[in-house]
Amino acid sequence: MITLRGLTKSFGDKPVLDGIDLSVAQGESLCVIGQSGTGKSVLLRCILGLAAPDAGQVLWQGAPLDRRRFMAQFGMLFQGAALFDSLTVWQNVAFRLRQRMDDRRARAIALDKLARVGLGPEVADLMPAELSGGMAKRVGLARAIADDPAVIFFDEPTTGLDPIRARAIDALIRGIVTETGATAITITHDMDSCRIIGDRVALLAQGRIAHDGPVRDMDRAPALAAFLGRVPLHGGPDAAS
Amino acid sequence: MTPIRAIGRPALAATRAIGAVALFALRGLAGLGPGSGAAIARQLVQIGWLSLPVVGLTALFTGAALALQIHSGGARFQASDVVPAIVAIGMVRELGPVLGGLMVAARVASAIAAEIGTMRVTEQIDALVTLSADPMRWLVTPRLWAGMLCVPVLVAVGDIIGIMGGWLVGTTSLGFNSASYIANSWAYLEAWDVTSGLIKGAVFGLVVTLSGCWFGMRAGRGAAGVGRAVTNAVVAAAVGILAANFVLTGLFFE
Numbered sequence: 001m002i003t004l005r006g007l008t009k010s011f012g013d014k015p016v017l018d019g020i021d022l023s024v025a026q027g028e029s030l031c032v033i034g035q036s037g038t039g040k041s042v043l044l045r046c047i048l049g050l051a052a053p054d055a056g057q058v059l060w061q062g063a064p065l066d067r068r069r070f071m072a073q074f075g076m077l078f079q080g081a082a083l084f085d086s087l088t089v090w091q092n093v094a095f096r097l098r099q100r101m102d103d104r105r106a107r108a109i110a111l112d113k114l115a116r117v118g119l120g121p122e123v124a125d126l127m128p129a130e131l132s133g134g135m136a137k138r139v140g141l142a143r144a145i146a147d148d149p150a151v152i153f154f155d156e157p158t159t160g161l162d163p164i165r166a167r168a169i170d171a172l173i174r175g176i177v178t179e180t181g182a183t184a185i186t187i188t189h190d191m192d193s194c195r196i197i198g199d200r201v202a203l204l205a206q207g208r209i210a211h212d213g214p215v216r217d218m219d220r221a222p223a224l225a226a227f228l229g230r231v232p233l234h235g236g237p238d239a240a241s
Numbered sequence: 242m243t244p245i246r247a248i249g250r251p252a253l254a255a256t257r258a259i260g261a262v263a264l265f266a267l268r269g270l271a272g273l274g275p276g277s278g279a280a281i282a283r284q285l286v287q288i289g290w291l292s293l294p295v296v297g298l299t300a301l302f303t304g305a306a307l308a309l310q311i312h313s314g315g316a317r318f319q320a321s322d323v324v325p326a327i328v329a330i331g332m333v334r335e336l337g338p339v340l341g342g343l344m345v346a347a348r349v350a351s352a353i354a355a356e357i358g359t360m361r362v363t364e365q366i367d368a369l370v371t372l373s374a375d376p377m378r379w380l381v382t383p384r385l386w387a388g389m390l391c392v393p394v395l396v397a398v399g400d401i402i403g404i405m406g407g408w409l410v411g412t413t414s415l416g417f418n419s420a421s422y423i424a425n426s427w428a429y430l431e432a433w434d435v436t437s438g439l440i441k442g443a444v445f446g447l448v449v450t451l452s453g454c455w456f457g458m459r460a461g462r463g464a465a466g467v468g469r470a471v472t473n474a475v476v477a478a479a480v481g482i483l484a485a486n487f488v489l490t491g492l493f494f495e
Contacts, residue, residue: 048371082365143372
């Protein structure tokens with residue numbers, strides 16, 4: 001379980017995260033949505049220790065997050081895939097594996113993971129520059145799951161993809177999260193992605209969590225309706241509270 | 242109070258920056274571990290082998306021009322015969338290391354800053370962290386060691402080619418006998434002349450690669466951020482080489 005307590009982060013005098021309290025249960029898939037510039041990616045970076053929060057705590061399994069231990073069981077799909085330009089596709093996927101096993105075994109696992117995301121072995125020896133946007137995302141996904149992580153983060157997984165490829169990536173993510181039982185946090189502003197990937201959705205607005213509830217209730221939540229600029233269906237969780 | 246603040250603030254900022262760069266360099270140099278050998282070997286090719294043509298050509302033309310200048314200037318006080326010795330000493334002590342270092346700075350500091358800066362803005366460095374890999378160990382350590390190891394070799398090659406440039410001009414245009422030119426070059430050259438130039442080369446190699454890595458790792462967002470990182474890296478490397486050369490020359494020869 002990942003728990004955030006009072007996470008606060010400012011850039012200069014501009015507060016980006018203003019006391020965020022949030023938790024994600026083991027095996028749960030949480031989608032964090034919000035407008036551009038509301039601090040969604042900053043939230044991820046603070047959890048990972050890539051940015052230092054001004055205040056607050058990140059807990060993992062009930063204890064302050066030990067970054068080294070956490071990273072060893074962690075995978076991430078970056079917005080632009082962030083594949084290493086100088087390595088081939090299979091070397092990218094097997095990057096972590098190659099630190100502790102020989103190349104033959106690491107390549108075999110990489111090919112297996114590439115197959116899991118719908119890419120054949122003919123892609124394995126290509127360079128990242130030779131891939132389309134959708135293929136790069138799939139390779140990034142294969143790299144994220146290469147070492148069977150317990151926690152996976154997805155940062156804007158469908159940004160830059162056409163709707164058909166975006167839904168295909170969503171379905172892949174949902175399938176992987178379900179079959180591995182990994183805890184997942186997805187940063188997105190694509191509501192269709194949210195419906196497919198998430199069990200729960202949290203809306204980040206003005207540095208705070210403006211809504212936090214199950215995906216099945218998202219159409220009835222006034223805070224989400226305001227975010228989407230439409231009238232909510234009756235009986236939503238925010239209306240009830 | 243205001244004038245003191247005006248002096249104090251930049252002085253404190255400069256001190257902080259020097260401290261941060263020094264710590265960065267120490268962390269980079271201390272990052273050796275399993276797999277570092279292969280990574281350093283790859284960088285030796287990138288930094289050293291691929292810089293040979295530009296360093297060689299620079300040394301050749303510099304040695305040749307130096308011979309012409311010394312012959313013409315020396316003629317004013319009947320000292321044209323010193324061309325071989327002055328070319329040799331000038332190349333190995335000063336021009337070989339400095340011009341070689343500046344050429345490497347132009348080629349290598351820019352390339353390193355562009356590569357690492359692009360990795361920064363495309364989140365590849367963040368990806369390294371999420372894959373439990375230390376970016377300092379993966380990106381900075383091999384480049385710093387490769388720079389320190391291969392620039393002295395480039396300087397040595399540049400010294401030889403530069404002296405050869407002087408010999409070419411001396412024997413084809415200035416009327417020197419080939420055998421006596423070579424004998425005179427060696428006769429006045431001391432081991433410390435060569436060694437000091439090689440030490441300078443190692444320091445300049447560190448300055449160049451450190452500058453590229455430092456600015457690359459701190460590249461701002463987008464293409465403009467990478468562009469600024471490249472410019473800053475080349476300028477800092479060039480100024481760093483000239484400043485380090487002054488300090489080392491003072492230490493070695495005063």
